[in-house]
Amino acid sequence: MKTILHISVLELENLLCKKLVWLTAAGYVLAALTICLCDSLRQSYFYDVESLPIELTNFVEPYFLATALISALAPVFAGDREQNLDQLSAACLAGRKGRTAAKILASCVFAVTICGLFGAISVLIPAACGQWDGGLPVESIGGELGLSGRWTVSRYLLFSLASGSAGCVILSLLLLYISCAAASTATALSVSGTGILFEFLFHRFSFFTLLKEYNVWMFLKPYSFFCMNLLPFSPVVNLSVLCAAAAPVCGLAVWAVLRRGI
Numbered sequence: 001m002k003t004i005l006h007i008s009v010l011e012l013e014n015l016l017c018k019k020l021v022w023l024t025a026a027g028y029v030l031a032a033l034t035i036c037l038c039d040s041l042r043q044s045y046f047y048d049v050e051s052l053p054i055e056l057t058n059f060v061e062p063y064f065l066a067t068a069l070i071s072a073l074a075p076v077f078a079g080d081r082e083q084n085l086d087q088l089s090a091a092c093l094a095g096r097k098g099r100t101a102a103k104i105l106a107s108c109v110f111a112v113t114i115c116g117l118f119g120a121i122s123v124l125i126p127a128a129c130g131q132w133d134g135g136l137p138v139e140s141i142g143g144e145l146g147l148s149g150r151w152t153v154s155r156y157l158l159f160s161l162a163s164g165s166a167g168c169v170i171l172s173l174l175l176l177y178i179s180c181a182a183a184s185t186a187t188a189l190s191v192s193g194t195g196i197l198f199e200f201l202f203h204r205f206s207f208f209t210l211l212k213e214y215n216v217w218m219f220l221k222p223y224s225f226f227c228m229n230l231l232p233f234s235p236v237v238n239l240s241v242l243c244a245a246a247a248p249v250c251g252l253a254v255w256a257v258l259r260r261g262i
Contacts, residue, residue, distance in 0.1 A: 004102045011106035020071040021114065028064040028118060032056055032125040051138060051153045052131045054223075056122040057160045062220035065118050069168060070192045072114075073107055073175040077257075078188040100258055107176055111168035119161050160222040163239055167219020170246050171196075173253040174216075180257045218242060 015021075036052060126132045134154035175192055182188035196216070202208075203217035209229050218224045219242075225235040231242070 004098050004105070007099055007102035008106040008109070011103050012109055015072050015076075015106060015110040016113070018072045021068045024064050024068040024071065025117060025121070028061065028121055029125065031060055031064070032121060033129075035060065036125055036129040036131060051133070051136060052126040052129075053122050053153060053157060054138060056126070057119070057157065057164075058221050058223045061118050061122050061164075062217065065115065065164070065168065065220060066171070066196055068114055068118075069111060069171055070175060070189065070196065072110065073172050074179050074182075074188040074192045075185040076103055076107060076176060077179040078182045078185045079179075082184055097258055104173070104176060104254060104257060107172045108169050111172035112165045115164045115168040116161065119157070119164065123157065156222075159225075159235060159239075163219050163222035163225065166239070166243050166246075167216055170219065170250055171216050173250045173257075176257050177253040180260045214242070214245065 035056065123132065134152065134157075136153045138151045138153060138156050174195075175188075178191050178195070179188045182191060199216050202211040203215045203221075203224075206212040213224070213228055213230050219239075222235075222239075225238045225242075228238050231238040233241075
């Protein structure tokens with residue numbers, strides 16, 4: 001177990017050193033600053049949202065977050081295979097499955113870390129621009145729903161962090177399965193990008209409620225939990241139920257990755 005944890009730390013360090021991840025984070029900082037400083041842009045695209053951190057969390061952050069995860073995790077196994085490093089797993093002290101398990105653990109921790117980083121940007125940039133009020137009641141988001149006064153900005157952002165972390169873990173496991181099955185990094189990236197695009201289209205335009213709400217974008221755009229059709233409960237209950245529904249899919253992905261290994 002100690003060997004697997006040690007390998008996980010090394011794999012996590014490798015993921016955190018990916019240049020594309022930090023370029024994506026820098027792009028998000030620039031986009032957030034632009035939105036903060038351009039009132040005309042906010043009025044044109046976010047006129048139904050009263051809080052800037054909530055604007056960023058729901059309508060900007062998810063796209064940068066998904067891009068960062070795909071760029072880092074899609075090559076995890078496919079990249080090793082391309083560089084003929086997959087044969088080294090048999091010589092690893094933890095064995096092939098041990099190294100694969102370490103990669104899965106490191107990827108999940110990485111996903112939650114990146115979610116926290118982007119969430120921090122969504123709060124710190126508005127705060128630096130003087131547009132932060134954590135006690136402000138959230139009355140509406142995107143013109144699609146109204147909220148009671150007990151949902152303040154701070155409480156909503158904590159819920160968003162929990163929802164986003166769950167979504168990032170789910171997405172990371174699916175990306176690892178794609179990477180494990182792909183023959184090359186290019187294939188893994190193209191399949192992952194196409195898959196997340198179709199998920200977005202189902203979530204945004206689908207007439208089938210199941211495809212719209214049993215969807216990874218539900219987690220990445222947390223306001224969706226306030227206006228579900230399949231689960232007309234509180235957002236916390238809706239999130240818990242959807243996490244439980246996603247658990248079998250995540251379990252199958254982990255089993256498939258461990259079985260295939262590298």
